Amino acid sequence: MAVYTPPLRDMQFVLHELLNVTDELKMLPAHAEIDADTINAVLEEGGKFAAEVIFPLNQSGDREGCTYDKATKSVTAPTGFKEAYAKYVEGGWPALAIEPAYGGQGLPIVVNQCFYEMLNSANQAWTMYPGLSHGALECLHAHGTEAQKQLYLPKLTSGEWTGTMCLTEPHCGTDLGLLRTKAEPVAGAPEGTYKLTGQKIFISAGEHDLAPNIVHLVLARLPDAPAGSKGISLFVVPKFKINADGSLGERNPIFCSAIEHKMGINGSATCQMMLDGAEGTLVGAPHKGLAAMFVMMNAARLGVGNQGLGLTEVAYQNAVAYAKDRRQMRSLSGPKQPDQPADTIIVHPDVRKMLLTARAYAEGGRALAIYIALLIDRELNTDDEDERKDCADQVALLTPIVKAFLTDNAWLATSHCMQVYGGHGYIKEWGMEQYVRDARINMIYEGTNTIQSLDLLGRKVLGDNGAKLKKFGKLIAEFVEEEGTNEALQEFVNPLAELGDKVTKLTTELGMKAFGNADEVGAAAVDYLRVVGHLVFAYFFARSAKIALAKQGSGDPFYTAKLHTARFYFAKLLPETAGLMRSARTGVAPLMAMDEALF
Structure with missing residues (x-):
């Protein structure tokens, strides 16, 4: 009974009106010919x-889940998944943003x-x-040998x-x-x-029937490895060994020993993996595996933020459809649909608050996610070293915000959207409880x-010392300076400028506290990230509101809705930052004062 309509209009707004991506891409030789019509198509x-x-x-994949065959140590994905993957490959979708040198289409990462x-x-599953x-491809591209790349x-x-980490x-x-x-060198084999x-757990897509081979990127220790994170190396370990002619050879002893039975994403195989002398080759330098794997980990973190964004959007769409159809009671200010036995629940203020919360978190998250993708396009393709450094710094700053803020918001939004359904939201057939679990x-x-x-x-x-944060703060300051006299x-602008100043002050305070006790960082960090996440969202909503104000006379209701959403965000969601900053300032004492024996 669930519905989904791709939010193409809002994507086009962010791409072409808010961020002007085609103008940005024209400055990059690899993407200079990309136009808006191509992106939209x-x-x-x-x-x-x-x-x-x-x-x-x-929904069917969630109900069926994955099937594990203990005898063959194989996993079968839910009905239809393999066929859908074949269509995905046939359509060329995996190659969309990969460079042509390896068979990719070379489109920008924003697409x-x-x-x-x-x-x-x-x-999502x-x-x-x-x-x-x-992520596996990016990691091998950055750190693999030429032979591994080919x-x-x-x-x-x-x-x-397919690939895993x-x-x-x-x-x-x-x-x-x-x-x-552990990784032991193979005598008589090629170097590396x-x-x-060993054993690995929680490996997403570690075993499945969608593709004939799976490329595992595995962290392990060499015999002479020092203790701790400085003794970790990275290896590429294929499910099937590969013959000299590129064909698949014998089975490599990296097996799925079980799959996890989870709260959500039941259609995704989450595997326990056993390596029993599985053959692999070293990726990058010995003992430098964690740094190499961070390429994949950062890509995965951005991907997880995108999962939260996707769930926020689809939950919102379904909750709106339900709220416009479900009749329950009358509006407190009098009947809004007097010819019907009851009003639809979208007339009730708190239902609207829940819907607008999900909508605002979807639209703010989309702007941020596309912005960081554009930064990555610029970082990877510019010839200007200073621009590359600035983009890399912003990506580093924003990656934890994309991962944490967008997924925290998704948890709130999907829960709100399930609440819109009342008791029906708790029933599987409507599909809403799956979004919460996922x-x-x-x-x-x-x-x-x-x-x-x-x-x-x-x-x-x-x-x-706040250098990366100051770079994003400069964008905010420039916008505030430009629009400071714009009455409309x-x-x-005023709440954005005020929050920017407060974040600067809070950051300084926390830095001073951290000099005395590093636990102060642990006590304040979660509150702090949420405050900075709101600052980033406020910046994009303020810029979006500027565009919407200029175009609301066009008669396109999209701009009216965008302006209403921005106003809701500033009025109802941004004020959360006041409590968060107060909580961050209380410090570590309320958390650590009680003796652990009293817990």
């Missing part, structure tokens, strides 16, 4: 694939970002099978093979310095060839949102 077709091919499999938002709205392949990248680009072990999650998987032994994992994996908060405050902000924009 690709996304229209991508939306059709999402809505017509994988969205119909979302792939929008496409993947639609895939995540339509079916299915999208996880091809999703990690992009062997793996064309297959990952085409989608013929194998990090977590039963005894260690985020603290990868504790991992125990090792046999890996959204919950996004706050946990690829580094919990607390880890992202520590990364933002401890490393990205305090680690360079004061309801947006």
Whole structure:
């Protein structure tokens, strides 16, 4: 009973009106010929694939889940998933934003970002099978040998093979310095060839039947490895060994020993993996695997933020459709549909608050996600070293915000949207409770949102004395300066400027506290990330409001709705920052004062 319509109009607004991506791309030789019509046409077709091919499999895939065969150690994805993946490959979608040297279409990453938002709205569990392949490809592209690139990248680009990242072990999650998987050099084999032994858990798409081969990127320790995170190396370990002619050879002993039975994303195979002398080759330098894997981890973090965005959008669409149809009571100010036995529930203020919360978090998240994708396009393709550095700094600052703020918001938004349905939201047939269950994992994996908060405050902000934050702050200051005398924009500009000043002051205070006690960072980090997330959203909503104000006389209701959403955000959501900043300032004492024996 669920519905999904790709939000192409809002994507076009962000791409062509808010961020003017085609003007930005014209400055990059690799994308100078890309125009708005091409981008729009690709996304229209991508939306059709999402809505017509994988969205119909979302609820059925959740109900059926994955099947594990203990005898063959194989996993079968839900009915229809394999066929949908074949259509995905046939349509050339895996190659969308990959460079032509490896068979890619060479389109900008901003296009792939929008496409993947639609895939995540339509079916997050299915999208996880091809999703990690992009990170694996980027990692091998950045750190692999030429032989590894030639062997793996064309297959990952085409989608013929898929990729995974194998990090977590039963005894260690985020603290990868504790991992125990071992890599022993193979005597007589080409240099850089090792046999890996150990166990990995929580490996998304670690085993499945969608593609004939799976390329695992595995963290392990060499025999002479120092303890801790400085002793981790990275290896590429294929499910099937590869013959000299490129054909698949014998089965490599990296097997799925079980699949997890989860709260959500049931259509995605989350695997326990056993390596029993599996053959792999070293990626990058010995003991430098964590740095190499960060390429994939950062890509995955952006991808998880996109999962939260996708779920926020589809939950909103369904809740709106229900609220416009469901009749319950009368408006407190008098009947709004007197010819009917009751008013539709969209007349009630709190229902509207829940709907607008989801809408604002979807639109703000979309602007941020597309913005960071454009930054990556500029970083990868500019000839200007200063621009490359500035873009890289902004991407580093915004990545933990994309991952944590967007997924926190998705948890809130999907829960609100389920609440709109009342009791029906709790019933599986409507599809809403699945979005809540699916959204919950996004706050946990690829580094919990607390880890992202520590990364933002401890490393990205305090680690360079606020240099990266100041770069984004400069964008805000320039906008405030330009629009400071624009009367029509004061309801947006003034709160934005005020919050920017308060974030600067809060950051300084927390930095001073951290000198005395590093735990002050841990106490304030989660609140701090949410405050900075709101600052970023406020910046994009203020810019969006400027455009909407200028164009609302066009008669296009889109701009009227955009302006209303921006006003709601500033009036009802941004004030959360006041309480968050007060909480951050209370420090570590209320958290650590009680003796652990009293818990």
